[in-house]
Amino acid sequence: MAPTRSGDRNAGKRRTRVHVVSDVHGNARDLARAGEGADALICLGDLVLFLDYADHSRGIFPDLFGRENADRIVELRTARRFEEAREFGARLWAGIGMDRAAAIEKAVRKQYAELFAAFPTPTYATYGNVDMPPLWKEYAHPGTTVLDGQRVEIGGWTFGFVGGGLRTPMRTPYEISDEEYAAKIEAVGEVDVLCTHIPPEIPELVYDTVARRFERGSRALLAAIRRTKPRYALFGHVHQPLAPRMRIGATECVNVGHFAGTGRPWALEW
Helix, strand or coil, X not given: CCCCCCCCCCCCCCCCEEEEECCCCCCHHHHCCCCCCCCEEEECCCCCCCCCCCCCCCCHHHHHHCHHHHHHHHHHHHCCCHHHHHHHHHHHHHHHCCCHHHHHXXXXXXXXXXXXXXXXXXXEECCCCCXXXXXXXXXXXXXXXXXXXXXXXXXXXXEEEECCEECCCCCCCCEECHHHHHHHHHHHCCCCEEEXXXXXXXXXXXXXXXXXXXXXXXXXXXXXXXXXXXCEEEECCCCCECCCEEEECCEEEEECCCHHHHCCCEEEEC
């Protein structure tokens, strides 16, 4: 938690508390309680659960194709055999005779209906790389503000939000180019708290110790942190990072991407 700084414009005022979550991955039960005791909830994306790498029986993929096939595709992806994984998935889809896009959208809509209903008021949210941004406007109620490349003031502090992930062989739904991502970072500018789905490109922050691979972080985000020096940089995406937090200059960088597994938000108070 951050102490009130000398000369801060909030000195003498009532303290503000926000709870921050990321990588919800279908955990609607705990999401409904995540805002308790806070003035606002912040969600950094990945609401959808397509496949749980810890429990292969959970998610859209095993619901459609069964646990055994989920085991196999996790094995291939963990081994970084992405082309084999895509071919295996294509055979599964061909075998059930369903339109892939329609089946996934139907399953995602079902999850979104439950998850967006669980958001407290107010909630400030941005997209994760497995989310489907075009659907969010249909499910976000008036108490939920969706931001991407935008800023908002909470309790006298400025929060900037940048959603989505960078392109990878996984080809998840909301992956964008490095240039488009950098433009959103630039649009946010100087803020007190920089909120993104993916981490800055630092090896300790992007390595997942369970998946045993480096996820993609952003060099543009790292450069912005060093240049603009926000008080905090908050992010998720890497579920079991080598380092859950570290300082980059004056900025405290914190991975809050543990919500699906723990059900506990990260708290920030000032």
